[in-house]
Amino acid sequence: MHIGILGPLLVGDGTRSVALRAKKIRVMVAMLALNPGRVVAFDELMDELWGEAPLKNARNALQANVKRLRKSLGELGLDDSEQGRVQTVDNGYLLDVPEDALDAYRFLRTAERGAALVDGRPHEAITLLRESLAMWRGPALLDASDGPRCRAMALRFDEQRRAVREDLISAQLQIGDAAAVIPELQQLLAQYPERERFSEQLMLALYRCGRQTEAIDIFHRTRRQLDLELGLKPSRRLAGLYQAILIQDPALQEQ
Numbered sequence: 001m002h003i004g005i006l007g008p009l010l011v012g013d014g015t016r017s018v019a020l021r022a023k024k025i026r027v028m029v030a031m032l033a034l035n036p037g038r039v040v041a042f043d044e045l046m047d048e049l050w051g052e053a054p055l056k057n058a059r060n061a062l063q064a065n066v067k068r069l070r071k072s073l074g075e076l077g078l079d080d081s082e083q084g085r086v087q088t089v090d091n092g093y094l095l096d097v098p099e100d101a102l103d104a105y106r107f108l109r110t111a112e113r114g115a116a117l118v119d120g121r122p123h124e125a126i127t128l129l130r131e132s133l134a135m136w137r138g139p140a141l142l143d144a145s146d147g148p149r150c151r152a153m154a155l156r157f158d159e160q161r162r163a164v165r166e167d168l169i170s171a172q173l174q175i176g177d178a179a180a181v182i183p184e185l186q187q188l189l190a191q192y193p194e195r196e197r198f199s200e201q202l203m204l205a206l207y208r209c210g211r212q213t214e215a216i217d218i219f220h221r222t223r224r225q226l227d228l229e230l231g232l233k234p235s236r237r238l239a240g241l242y243q244a245i246l247i248q249d250p251a252l253q254e255q
Contacts, residue, residue, distance in 0.1 A: 007137025032095035048147035
């Protein structure tokens, strides 16, 4: 069984994937899949499903939804374990799948391996980081993140996706691919103007392409943005890069 949450929620067997129509069922799958092989308490599931409008008979409604989920998995041929994929254990439910069944965990592990290679083996890092980003089909938990827990996890995965894009660009800069990353960095900085790492990378890429004035402009734009939006000053690292660009420090050209 494979479950995709890096975009609209999908379930499948590795060769085909389908969407689940009922929103409550999608939320339950997401909650259980985010805790593979571990018990998710009845109370947590009920809070995620009906937190803002609790039902008087929420426990019965939960059991009914679990029954529907089991039926859906059975119809898709995905409930083939001896005890069933969705098991009732103590005071909750457990989804009997390994972590690898969830695309988000495969993404995190692949990204972690790539990040560890950025400085020493950037070409290998690029391959792994691109592989991890290719697992995404849209915002995490796109159609199953109304509740607080799924919403928090969606934010966590989306943040990790941005961090992976930073690592990928760092690896590309390591191999001298400054010109290629400039358009992407410009787009990313327009989306996340407060993210200093993207500003730093864009400044460095522009400088290495002989565009010193534009690099300096990025620093001042970021400084103004941080001041207006957050009341902050640029980090020491960003300010240090700005000073190095001003004096045309030869170290900035090192790959």
